[in-house]
Amino acid sequence: MSMGSTTKVLLVAAVAGVLGAIVGLWVNGPGPLLRTEIGQRALQGAIGATAPPPPAGLVVAKRGQVIPTVRLPDLDGKTTELPARFTGKTVLINLWASWCGPCIQEMPELDRFAASQGANGTQVVGIALDDVQAVRDFLQRIPVHYPILLDQAGPRDAGVQLGNPKGVLPYTVLVSADGRLLKQKIGPFQAGEIEDWVSN
Numbered sequence: 001m002s003m004g005s006t007t008k009v010l011l012v013a014a015v016a017g018v019l020g021a022i023v024g025l026w027v028n029g030p031g032p033l034l035r036t037e038i039g040q041r042a043l044q045g046a047i048g049a050t051a052p053p054p055p056a057g058l059v060v061a062k063r064g065q066v067i068p069t070v071r072l073p074d075l076d077g078k079t080t081e082l083p084a085r086f087t088g089k090t091v092l093i094n095l096w097a098s099w100c101g102p103c104i105q106e107m108p109e110l111d112r113f114a115a116s117q118g119a120n121g122t123q124v125v126g127i128a129l130d131d132v133q134a135v136r137d138f139l140q141r142i143p144v145h146y147p148i149l150l151d152q153a154g155p156r157d158a159g160v161q162l163g164n165p166k167g168v169l170p171y172t173v174l175v176s177a178d179g180r181l182l183k184q185k186i187g188p189f190q191a192g193e194i195e196d197w198v199s200n
Contacts, residue, residue, distance in 0.1 A: 035193065037200075043186055044163075051165035055155050061163045066179045070158050072127065072149040075136060080149055082125065083179035090122045090182075092198065095159045095171045097130045098138035103170040106188035107144055113194040114146040122174075122198055129153040129169070174198060 054060050059068035070082045083091060094110055096103035107126075114124035124146040128135045132150055139148065151158045153167060163184055164171040174183040174197070185197065 035190065037183070040183075040185055044184055047166050047168065047186070052155075054160060054165060058156055058161065060161060060165070061173070061181045063163075063181050063184070065181060067173075067175055067181050068161050070161055072151050072158060074147060074149055075132065075139075080125075080147065082149075083175050086123050086125075086175075087179070088177050089120075090177055090198070091175045092122055092124045092194070093127060093162065093173050093175060094124065095127045095129060095162070095164065095169060097128060097153070097169055098134045099130070100169045102188040104138075104142065106170060107142055109189050109191055109194060111144040111146065113198075114144070125149065127151055127158050129157055129159060129167070 061067040067083055069084070071079055072082075073079055082093065092110075092113075094106075096107070098104075110124055110126070113122075117123065126144065126146060126148045127150070128148055129151050130138075130153075135148065135150060149158075153159075157167070159167055159169075159171050162171070162173050163181065164186070168186050170186075170188050172185040172189070173181055176182050183197065189197070
C-alpha cells in the first residue's frame with residue numbers, strides 16, 4: 001500500500017469515526033454539544049463529507065455567501081422568491097415535513113418566536129418538503145402564523161440548495177438582511193433556544 005493510499009484510508013476512517021460519534025450523540029438525544037455552534041459545524045462537516053455531490057449546475061449555499069435564489073409556491077400557489085422577498089430583514093428559514101417528529105415538536109416554538117419578532121424583527125419562513133394536502137392537514141391540527149412554502153424532497157430541493165446535502169430534517173438556516181448565509185442548524189430547537197441562536 002502506498003503512502004497516499006494509507007493517508008486516504010486513515011482520512012476516511014477518521015471521518016467515519018467522527019460521523020459515528022456525532023450520530024451516536026444525535027441518536028441518544030441532541031445533547032449540549034449539538035446545541036453549540038462548534039457542535040453544529042462538526043455535524044455539518046461530517047454529514048457533508050459523506051454526502052453525494054450535488055447535481056451538476058446546482059448552486060449550493062456556503063456560509064458567508066449570498067444564498068442562491070429559491071422560488072417556491074405557498075399553499076395557495078403564489079410564488080415566493082427567497083431571499084428577495086425579505087430584503088433588508090434577517091430571515092430564519094426552517095425546512096420540515098409533516099411526517100418528521102422533531103419538526104413537529106419545534107413548530108410551536110418557531111411560531112412563538114415568529115410572533116415575538118413582529119413585522120420588523122427576524123422573519124420566519126417554513127419550507128415543507130411534503131405533499132400539499134399533507135401540509136394542509138397538518139396545519140389544521142398544528143397551525144402556525146408564519147409563511148409556509150412547498151417543495152418536494154430530492155437532490156435539487158431547497159434544503160440541498162441551502163446547504164443540507166443529505167436532507168436531514170429539521171434543518172434551519174439564518175440569512176442576513178443582505179441575503180448571506182449566516183448560520184445552519186441540523187435538528188430541532190429546544191424551548192427558549194431560538195433567541196440565543198439568532199443573536200449569537
